[in-house]
Amino acid sequence: MNRPFVSLCPEITRADALTLMDWLEDECVTRHLSDSRHVSRFVEQVIGRVQLPILTHLFNQGGRFFMAYDRHDARVGFVRLVKSGPDCEMVLVIGDRHNWGRKLGAAAIREGMKLAFLDMRAEKLIARIHPDNARSLKAFERCGFLPENQTPALTSLAMNSERYRRLLREAPAGHAAEIHITEIDKDRLSTLVAFAQDPAVFELEHEIERAIVVDPEQVPRDVVTMNSTALLQLDDEEVEVTLVYPEDADRSAGKLSVSSGIGTAILGYREGDALDWRMPDRTRRIRIGKVLYQPEAAGHFHL
Structure with missing residues (x-):
């Protein structure tokens, strides 16, 4: 029961957007998020101009957007997957600082990998992370991502489809209980x-x-x-x-x-x-x- 659990929901509601705005107003959350200003501006525009209860189609422009929930169906973050050719990039945020340290990030990454490789059929999944964001780097590395390249501004980690499937077979307990x-x-x-x-x-x-x-x-x-x-x-x-x-x-x-x-x-x-x-x-x-x-x-x- 103590195993970290996260599910990714593709439906984005107006209530979700309001929660996102709250998260993106926290400097600790957005400090290492490269496109935080763009995301904040986009969410604010959506809330101000669109009065629809379901906003999924707007959030999926240019990629696929998912709200992350814990086992109690509480919103804990979001995952965005952007596919370009055979490759896919993952952006992950655990939005509430009170949830940091619960290993929900690694659980969300595993759910994101499942979608990227088995649903979107990506050949490679990439995460670009600020070098100072030690918590995110550790979470992706824990899930099996390997360093690809590094600049002063970004560290790129990657996982390919073959490695993902091999890790599923060799270390299934890292994802869930054995079956x-x-x-x-x-x-x-x-x-x-x-x-x-x-x-x-x-x-x-x-x-x-x-x-x-x-x-x-x-x-x-x-x-x-x-x-x-x-x-x-x-x-x-x-x-x-x-x-x-x-x-x-x-x-x-x-x-x-x-x-x-x-x-x-x-x-x-x-x-x-x-x-x-x-x-x-x-x-x-x-x-x-x-x-x-x-x-x-x-x-x-x-x-």
Whole structure:
């Protein structure tokens, strides 16, 4: 429960913009932000001239903008991703000084990497940081970024797609708790991802990339594999669900698609595991209470 958690939300509201203005008025926050004056002026103009409740389209001009939330759905910062050719640049701000030191920056960077490499398909992700901004430099280095070049005004760190995927496989615990999937499930799910039309499927791809792959006959009996039925605790609600492929999904029967929010979240976790997962409207706490049926444990390897 103490693991730092950050989710990135693409919808930007007027309330978000007002919070941004508060952050950007703090000199400690903007001291090392290279485009702080431009951002402040832009946000001020938006608030003054546009009376719409949703401002996402305005903030996404020239890049993609995300508000960062903690596990309690409180705004803690923002991430901006700007793609130019095969490369992408990340700008990250943890806006409230009271949140500094909670390692939320590293958590936000990992979410930004997921979007840059698996959703935006960048080949390289770059962070340009003021040399005196030791906290940001440390956070990016902790996430695996390597020095690229340095000037008196900026230190450039970079991560390429190949290194990102390798780090996911070699050090999955650096991103989240370990999960397990069978070789058969991985092959089927990788095919699903390759042909999926749902833009949110990159979340499933991320889970496949970081999973520990095991032989179907050796997967622990308490792991949620494909076509498993499990008893979950969703916040304060107990529900029974079966994890299925999209074509078999039927919410009224408790059959959840693996490409849905909760479906992707529970894949590969074991009895007793608990995690936070951002749904479209809020963050939910999910606990795997009991695996009631697992095909591999029952010898049903054809499923």
